[in-house]
Amino acid sequence: MEKYQDNIELEEMKQQIQLLKNKLAKETIISEKMIVESTREKVDYIKRKDRNMYILIPFALIYCNIVFIWLEYSWMFCLVTSLFLIAAFLYQIYSHRGVSTKDISTDNLVNISKALVRMNRLELKWLCFGLPFVLLWLIWFIIESYPKENGEAFFIGGCIGFVVGAVIGLLHLISVRRKSKDAIRNIEEYTKDE
DSSP states (O other): OHHHHHHHHHHHHHHHHHHHHHHHHHHHHHHHHHHHHHHHHHHHHHHHHHHHHHHHHHHHHHHHHHHHHHTTOOHHHHHHHHHHHHHHHHHHHHHTTTOOSTTOSGGGHHHHHHHHHHHHHHHHHHHHHHHHHHHHHHHHHHHHHTTSTTHHHHHHHHHHHHHHHHHHHHHHHHHHHHHHHHHHHHHHHHHHTO
């Protein structure tokens, strides 16, 4: 009789363990789905910001050339400005390569994380190049603006445009880096358990 009761208790314990395993498996699946969805939202945000830059940079390229040519800035100044904006556009595309929402699944979260880390690293490299270049460009802009009739007004307008552009660029960089770091952190927390 005692063996029979022990067998019943053992069977009940096995059933409870199986129920617990099933419950943990469901929680893991929910956790995976939450991580994937959170990562997808953050990468979507980054891609939306990218699209804005893909519109803004060509607009700046066209606008700057029209205005600088109309105001009779040197062709060299227009050319260097255009080359910088084209380089910024192409570098943006290059640095964000591999960051895509269409490929997000639990199997490739590590690849997305690597792409986000790469993107952050490349954006910092661009900042190390872009800031000194833009400061030199601003000096060149001042030199070209002052001899012109109403040169001081051009200088003030250009500086206002420069500050607005710099603020927009830095806010873009900060928000994209924040979202990518959050996504990387989520992926690292998820993958460290595996």
